[in-house]
Amino acid sequence: MKITKTQWPIAFTLIIFVMAGVFSFSGCKKKSEPAAPTEAKQVVSEAIEQTICPVIGGAINKELYTEYKEKKVYFCCAGCKEKFEKEPDKYISKLPQFGK
Numbered sequence: 001m002k003i004t005k006t007q008w009p010i011a012f013t014l015i016i017f018v019m020a021g022v023f024s025f026s027g028c029k030k031k032s033e034p035a036a037p038t039e040a041k042q043v044v045s046e047a048i049e050q051t052i053c054p055v056i057g058g059a060i061n062k063e064l065y066t067e068y069k070e071k072k073v074y075f076c077c078a079g080c081k082e083k084f085e086k087e088p089d090k091y092i093s094k095l096p097q098f099g100k
């Protein structure tokens with residue numbers, strides 16, 4: 001396809017229009033992508049393997065834990081913590097951090 005002299009200004013305007021559109025689009029895209037993914041990764045790496053209470057299987061409370069064999073064991077409530085401390089061997093098989 002041959003562009004004639006009279007068509008040039010139209011073609012040029014179109015190119016400018018497309019380029020401006022691309023720039024504004026990429027600029028907008030950058031703004032809408034904050035550093036959130038790295039923050040989420042930190043949370044994951046910080047998160048422990050254990051997600052359930054070894055005593056009754058409830059969701060753990062990260063404020064409630066005891067240290068057993070240098071590893072943190074989390075519980076859903078204070079009662080479970082007491083039970084674990086009395087008989088840790090009974091519950092240890094349910095803990096991923098003591099697996100293998």
Ligand SMILES: [Zn+2]
Nearest residue numbers: 053076077080
């Ligand atoms: Zn509990």
